[in-house]
Amino acid sequence: MFIGVKTKILLTVLAIVLLFTIFSLVYFPSLQGRALRTNYQSEVQNQAKTIALGASIALSEQNFKGLKTAMDFVKENEELRFVTLIQKDTIWNTDSSSYKVEDNVMVTFPEENTYSSNLVSSDSLIIMKAPFRTSIMDGEIMLGVSTKSINIRQKKIRMTALLISGAIFLVGMLIGLWLSRNISHPVQALRKAAKRVGEGDLTSEVKSSSKDEIGELAVAFNNMVNDIKKLSDLTLEQEKEKQHLLASQNEALEKQVEERTAELRQSLENLQSTQAQLVQAEKMASLGELTAGIAHEIQNPLNFVNNFSEVNAELLAELEEELNNGNHEEVKQLIQDLKDNEIKIVHHGKRADTIVKNMLQHSRTNSTGVKEPTDINALADEYLRLAYHGLRAKNKSFNAALKTDYDEAVGKINILSQDIGRVILNLLTNAFYVVNEKREMNIAGYEPTVSVSTKKKDDIVEIRISDNGNGIPQKVLDKIFQPFFTTKPTGQGTGLGLSLSYDIISKGHGGELRAETKEGEGTTFIVQLPYKS
Amino acid sequence: MKNFLLPILFLLSITVYSQNSELTVIGNKKGVPAQLSTSNLKSIFMGNQPKWSDGSKVIIAMMKFTTDGGKNTCSKLYQKSTTDVTKHWLTVSMKGVIDAPVFFNTAAELQNFVANTAGAIGVFDGTVTASTAKTVLIDGKTSF
Ligand SMILES: Nc1ncnc2c1ncn2[C@@H]1O[C@H](COP(=O)(O)OP(=O)(O)OP(=O)(O)O)[C@@H](O)[C@H]1O
Ligand SMILES: [Mg+2]
Numbered sequence: 001m002f003i004g005v006k007t008k009i010l011l012t013v014l015a016i017v018l019l020f021t022i023f024s025l026v027y028f029p030s031l032q033g034r035a036l037r038t039n040y041q042s043e044v045q046n047q048a049k050t051i052a053l054g055a056s057i058a059l060s061e062q063n064f065k066g067l068k069t070a071m072d073f074v075k076e077n078e079e080l081r082f083v084t085l086i087q088k089d090t091i092w093n094t095d096s097s098s099y100k101v102e103d104n105v106m107v108t109f110p111e112e113n114t115y116s117s118n119l120v121s122s123d124s125l126i127i128m129k130a131p132f133r134t135s136i137m138d139g140e141i142m143l144g145v146s147t148k149s150i151n152i153r154q155k156k157i158r159m160t161a162l163l164i165s166g167a168i169f170l171v172g173m174l175i176g177l178w179l180s181r182n183i184s185h186p187v188q189a190l191r192k193a194a195k196r197v198g199e200g201d202l203t204s205e206v207k208s209s210s211k212d213e214i215g216e217l218a219v220a221f222n223n224m225v226n227d228i229k230k231l232s233d234l235t236l237e238q239e240k241e242k243q244h245l246l247a248s249q250n251e252a253l254e255k256q257v258e259e260r261t262a263e264l265r266q267s268l269e270n271l272q273s274t275q276a277q278l279v280q281a282e283k284m285a286s287l288g289e290l291t292a293g294i295a296h297e298i299q300n301p302l303n304f305v306n307n308f309s310e311v312n313a314e315l316l317a318e319l320e321e322e323l324n325n326g327n328h329e330e331v332k333q334l335i336q337d338l339k340d341n342e343i344k345i346v347h348h349g350k351r352a353d354t355i356v357k358n359m360l361q362h363s364r365t366n367s368t369g370v371k372e373p374t375d376i377n378a379l380a381d382e383y384l385r386l387a388y389h390g391l392r393a394k395n396k397s398f399n400a401a402l403k404t405d406y407d408e409a410v411g412k413i414n415i416l417s418q419d420i421g422r423v424i425l426n427l428l429t430n431a432f433y434v435v436n437e438k439r440e441m442n443i444a445g446y447e448p449t450v451s452v453s454t455k456k457k458d459d460i461v462e463i464r465i466s467d468n469g470n471g472i473p474q475k476v477l478d479k480i481f482q483p484f485f486t487t488k489p490t491g492q493g494t495g496l497g498l499s500l501s502y503d504i505i506s507k508g509h510g511g512e513l514r515a516e517t518k519e520g521e522g523t524t525f526i527v528q529l530p531y532k533s
Numbered sequence: 534m535k536n537f538l539l540p541i542l543f544l545l546s547i548t549v550y551s552q553n554s555e556l557t558v559i560g561n562k563k564g565v566p567a568q569l570s571t572s573n574l575k576s577i578f579m580g581n582q583p584k585w586s587d588g589s590k591v592i593i594a595m596m597k598f599t600t601d602g603g604k605n606t607c608s609k610l611y612q613k614s615t616t617d618v619t620k621h622w623l624t625v626s627m628k629g630v631i632d633a634p635v636f637f638n639t640a641a642e643l644q645n646f647v648a649n650t651a652g653a654i655g656v657f658d659g660t661v662t663a664s665t666a667k668t669v670l671i672d673g674k675t676s677f
Contacts, residue, residue, distance in 0.1 A: 055623060055627075058619075058622070058623055058626060058633075059619055059620075059623060062597050062598060062619065062622075062636040063636070064622060064623070064626040064633030064634065065633055065635075067623070067626045067627070067633065068626050068629060068632070068633040071626065071627060071629050072629065075629065083627065085623065085624065085627055087620075106620070106623070106624055107623075107624040107627045107628065109627055109628060109629070111628065136616050136619055136620065137616075137620065
C-alpha cells in the first residue's frame, strides 16, 4: 500500500494534535475537578473544625460567641445542606469491663433535616466531620455541603477545555496542512522529476525555493541529472566513435581478408602445381633409381649375348675349318655348342627385352587403373634386386645382406603392380639408405641386412620389409607419413616416398601401411593388402 | 499587682456571701418589660424568644456556671444541672435563632453589661448596684 509523505505528515500531526486534545479535554479537566473538590473538601473540613472548636470553647468556657460566629459564617454558604452536632456517649456495660460509643444527634441545622451520623460523602454531597472533647461532653460536628457549585465550575472548566482543545486541534491541523504542503510538494516534485529521469528524460529539473534539506536535495538532484546527462552524452559520442571505428576497421579487415584470400588462392594454386611437380620429380627420381638397376640388369644379358655371339663367331670359324677338314664328328660337336649358345643368347636377349618392357611400364606416368592378378613374391623379388643394384650402381662401396622369405601360399593378388612395385621400391630404398648410413658409422660387427618376406593371412597378404638400421625416434615416427617430411639432407630427399606409398596402399588398394620400430635396432614396414578389393 | 489583687479579694467575699441567696433579674431600659411571670422568664431564658415586643433583640446575661450565682441560676431558674444548661445553650447557639447568652464572673460586670446593652436581660445573685438598669419584677417580686 502506498502512503504518501503528505498523508504521513498529516497523520503524524493528527496523532499529536489528538493526544493534546485528549489531554486538554479529559485529563486536564479531571485533574482540575479533583483539585477543586479537594480544595473544597479541605475548606469544608476547616469549617467543621472551626465549629467544633467553637463548640468546645462554648462548652468549657461558656463562651458561645465563637460558635455563633462560626455558625453564621457557615450558614452564609449557599451550598450548606446541614450542620449536625453529635454527642458521643460512652456507655459502659454493667461490670465496667467494656464500653461502646453511641452517637446521639443533638441538633441539626436546618432543623427540618435529620441525618444519621453514618452518612458518607457522595458525588453530590461532601460530608466532613470534626470531633471535639470537653469535660462536659465529647462530640462531633458533621458538615454536609452540596457539590453543586463545584459541578458548575467543573462544567465551566470542561467547556473551557473543549474550546481550548478545539482551538488546539484547529491550529494543529492548520500547521499539519501547512507542513505537509511545504514538505510534500517539493518531495512530490522531486519524485516526478526522478521518474522522468528514470524514463530517460534528462531535461527535467526541479524548481525548489525552500531553504532546507529538501531544497538542498533538489539542488543536488539537479546537479546529478546534469552530470548524468553529460555522462550519457559523452558515452553516446564515444559509442558513435567506436561504431565508426569498428565499421572502418571492418571494412579494412574485409579488404585484407579478400586480399589474403586471393593470395592464399594463388599460393594454393602454386602449391598444387609445385606438388604435382614434386610428385613428378619423385617419380623421376624413382625412375632414376630404376634406370640404374635396369641398366645393370640389361648389362648382364647383353654381356651374355655379346660374349656368346663372340664365342659363336669363333665356333663358326672353327666349324668352317673342321668342315673343310671334313672332320665330321668335330662339326657335329661344334654345331651342338652353337645351338646351346644360341639358346643362351635368346634367353638373355629375352631377359633384356623383359627388363626394358618393365622399365617402360614403370615410366608410364598413369597406370591404366586396371588391377591385374599379380604374383607378389615375384614382384617383391624383382624390386629387391632392382633397388639393390640401383644403389650399388651409384655407390660401389655399398653392401648389404639380403634375406628373403616368400610364402608360396600367397599366390596371385589383384593389384596395380606398378603402384605396389613403387611402394616396395620406396620402402626398400629407405631401408637400404638407413643400413648404409649405419654401416658408414663403422660399428664393429655390424652387418647391414635388409629382409623381405611375404605371408598369407586369411584374406590378406602381408609384405614385411625390415632393416637393422637405427630405428625411428617417436618424434619422427609421428610425421613420417606426412607429405614432404624428410630427415635427409636438403636436396637428397623429397619426403614424398612414404606419403605416396600410404596413399597407394590405403586409398588405392584398401590396405594398410604401418611401421614397427625399435630405436637403435631397426624398423619393419608392414604392408597388408586384401585379396578382395 | 495590688490593683489586680483587690478585685479578686472582693469577688471572693461576694461569692461566699451570696451562697444560696436569692436571684434577681435586671433588664436594660430599652425593650425589657418591667414585669414577667416565672414561666415567661423561663421561656425567655430557654432562648425561645428572640425579640422584645418593641422589636429589639433579646440578649441574655448570666453568671458563669462555675460561680455560685451561675449554679443558683441553673438550679432555681432552669431546675437543671449546669451541664444540661450548657448543652442546651450549645444547641440553641447552633440553631442561631437568638444571640448567644453572655456569661460573667461578677455581678457587677453583669449589671454593667445589662445597663449598657439594649434589650439585655440578666439574672444574678446579690443586690442591684447599677443605677441605670431596672429591676424586673418576677411574679411581682424583686427576687426569687
Ligand atoms: N627404414 C627406415 N628407417 C629409419 N627411418 C626411416 C625409414 N624409412 C623412412 N624413414 C624416415 O622417414 C622419412 C620419410 O621417408 P620418405 O620415404 O617419405 O622420404 P625420404 O626417404 O626422406 O625422401 P625420398 O623418399 O623422397 O627420397 C625419412 O626421411 C626417414 O627419416
Ligand atoms: Mg624414401
